[in-house]
Amino acid sequence: MLRGYICEEILNQEMVEPSSIPTVDLSVFLREKEDGKKKAMETITKACSEYGFFQIINHGVSLDLMKQAIELSKTFFDYSDEEKNKSSPLSNSPLPAGYGRQHMHSPDKNEYLLLFPPWSNFNVYPQNPPQFREAIEELFVQMSKIAVIMENIINDCLGLPSDFLKEFNQDRSWDLMSFKRYFPASKEENVGIAEHEDGNCLTFVVQDGVGGLQVLRNGEWIPVVPAEGTIVVNVGDVIQVLSNKKFKSATHRVVRKDEQSRYSFVLFHNLNGEKWVEPLPQFTKEIGEAPKYRGFLYKEYQQLRMRNKTHPPSQPEDVIHITHYAIDP
């Protein structure tokens, strides 16, 4: 049940509904043949230079497993608080891995299960449903493989050495997976996750059929129409800073639907907190361009973002995001 599938066999393209963000067939990178790679790289480069969002098909992650994980997360989130709270975070973990709900004052209306890689000591796995843990662990492995492939593609698109990002961060222990349930919209408001950019390197999203994920493109909110088997990819702040804004960290949000919960899960391909992040010489000194950001310790940024969530600032302009490190021209 949890086995991966051979990429050539799967995902009849006709199954995929039309969507407003570009779709990249990842199988061209998984095969030895060169066909289609150039075109796929152009699509990715354009999407990342403009707004940082695209989606992938034929990625090698088991479709059965993706579906099964969404179903298992539904079962989990439907349990009583008492059952869910059995997976409450350990007090010594660097981020609250385990089950949680957004802070009462947060505009975000969702509950979540946060997990570090399967070998981490910080994970507090749900005991129920019984198959959930195995599915999460297998998905973590399969999606992390795609993340490494995608890192290499991004290196090529940016003109960096082909294993640059892998070498930049060898330590995968800060990677995270998050399962979420967004509650149905109320009469007064429908924010699932307020407009934001992800702080990490690359994000991979699997959503159910409900919809509500939107990306900002040229000042307009574009819906990311759910299509079975696709994985949505977005660029995070770390890539934006390293590339000196050549690639954009996608601004996105989730809008809640009436009368329906929405379920999704996400792999955040992340950085070790001790990494120093600053625009690379390839995008500054070597091409005579001024850096758009000052350097920072990644964990400092992650902690500031966490503080936003647990102690929400009273003014929207006090929210810390990557502009905190921006150098004014």
Ligand SMILES: O=C(O)CCC(=O)C(=O)O
């Ligand atoms: O649930 C989704 O579709 C996206 C979630 C998201 O943007 C996030 O967790 O940062």
Ligand SMILES: [Fe+2]
């Ligand atoms: Fe996000």
